[in-house]
Amino acid sequence: MSYRTALAHVLTGAVASGGEPARMHGRFPRSGVTALGRAGLLGLTIAPELGGGGRGLAEAADVVARVAHVCPAAATVLRSHYAAVAVVEVCGGAWVRAEIAAGRHLCSLALEEDGPETTARRAGEVVTLQGRKRHVVAAGEADSYLWSSGPAGAGVGPGGRSLWLVPAHAPDLYVPARAAGPGPSGSATSTVCADPVRVPASARLGEDGGGERLVRDLVLPWLAELAAVTDRTDQEPVLVAS
Template identity: 65%
Template sequence: MPYRTALAEVLNSVIAPSAEETALEGRFPRRAVTALGRAGLLGLTVSTEFGGGGKGLAEAVEVVARTARVCPATAAVLQSHYTAVAVIEAYGGPWVRGEVAAGRHLGSLALSEDGAGDQGVEAQLRTPRSTATRSGGVVALRARKQQVVAAGEADSYIWSSRPLAARDGLSLWAVPAYAPDLFVPARPGGAGPHGSATSTVFADPVLVPADAILGADGGGLDIVLRTVLPWLLELRAAAGAETFCPPAVDVFLSSARRPADSLASS
């Protein structure tokens, strides 16, 4: 079934009827996410090699824009998911790509942090306070990630930290939601659209395998500049003012309108 037809059916039969309830009661749109998965829309941008739709940013933009007009919360979830999947497509393993393609895996972003202090939000995104410490084949990540969309509802988070050994930059990790000691408050306290489950995620620490790293140690800034920010910028523009962008990412998006090379060298 063409993705536009599938989207129209999900919007009409599932998302629109529950949009008011989602907004008024602040309930995460789980039925909508499940329906989007079954319709192949969560896996829209995964390679056909893994069973996905094989589409790109332009198609994701269309899906988010059409969804935002019906349910801002669901659009915010899709905005974060498609951006996370762009990273997973480039650096993730075949199993998780297959799970996303099958509609069984919802991704999200955990990049913003508490306590930016004097360094400011752009600087703290470039140089996270989150730490990563390796012991054998296990890495302990300590952080307080704020304004995470689908917190406690996503299946994994794209997570930023200081490098393990590299002198500068940042590292990115695929952190599964079921990882021990990952804590999400029972009542989301974020500023995203009502129902988007935007909240803080605590890790003190969360343990992940060393091979959960995405890209090279210290190479995460380049991934943020060349993959995360372009996707977020386009998806956010498509959704207009109806969806949500975390404060640190919001400021960083503005600076991202400069060429990526000048950002990387600034």
Template identity: 65%
Template sequence: MSYRTALAAVLARAVAPCAEVTGAEGRFPRGAVTAFGATGLLGLTVSTEFGGAGLGLPEAADVVARTARVCPATAAVLRSHYAAVAVIESYGSPWVRGEIAAGRHLGSLALIEDDTGGEQETEAQLLMPHCTAVRSGGVVALRARKCRVVAAGEADSYVWSSRPLGMPDGLSLWGVPAHAPDLYVPARPDAAGPPGSATSTVFADPVLVPSDARLGPDGGGGDLVLGTVLPWLFELGAAASTGAHHFTPADSLAPS
């Protein structure tokens, strides 16, 4: 089955019937996310070695655009997930990559600490974390307030940025499990993001992660943000915007 055939089935069966409630009541589209996982679409960009479809940014953008025509909230969740997976594919553990491919793991980004500016993430917002990282033995304490986190409290892990451990400048990236103690998501979500996308602030006061949870070299996160995260976010954001403003029911649900 092609990914477009699977997508059309998910949009018709799981996304479209709940889209109005998702938008009107701001309810996270958990059923839609589960359906995306069950049909392999959460693992669309995970390599075939770990059970994914092995596809790339063009296919992910197609999925986001077609989903945005039906449910902007679900499209926003997929956008953040696919951008997070692009980092995890390079430096994440084989277990996490396998869980994503199996549809059991939803990722998201926790990179912004300055909530000023417009809807689109900027290079400055993503490259200047204030989050501190302090290592004690094999454990790292991350302390921060992350803004505009999509699927906050709903994702299974966050790609999280901090200052480096061993140098004054730059940033490091971490894979932070959403169930880690001392992560706090307010009951009332932020006004940012489409209603239902669970876009909110995530507080770490601090959150403890193993030192091997780092994604890439210490201080090397800036290159990952510039070379991977930003291109994926911009391309997927453009796809979501185009899809949402060119609503045609036949196109959005047809596999083509």
């Protein structure tokens, strides 16, 4: 089954049914996101050998554009998820990539600081992260966050940034309030706090201090393209089925 056929099966059902409650009442489109996962669309860009779709940015943009016509909140969630997964696919472990491929794991970006830069302190194999992130999509709803911080090591030059895959269930990681963020109603865009949060050193994605390059080369291009197709949805008709 092609990804477009799989999308067509869920678009007019669970995704569409969650669109109105999201717009009118600010409800997170959980049923639609779950259906997208079961249809293989959360894992669209994961390698086939791990059960993913093996697709790229063009196909992800196609999915986001089609979903945006039916449920803008779900499209915003997918946009953050796909941009985060672009890094996870390159730097993440096989287990979490397989979970994404199976539709059981939703990622989101937590890169914009709400105050001073998040600090990272390493003691043995444990890293302590402390900081606040704002404008996090699917805050309190995602399974993990692609979280940025200053470098954990002392030997990294100024301006370095590190990336971590932080589990949403980590103790002392919390959403203080479901404040209205810049995203569409129902996208659960809010602040997330690490106060502080301890993660294994293996949660780092890429090199210590190398996060800036990953954001520049992967996250930003994906976000730009996915935002562009979302912005065009009011001007260009998108067919539900092919």
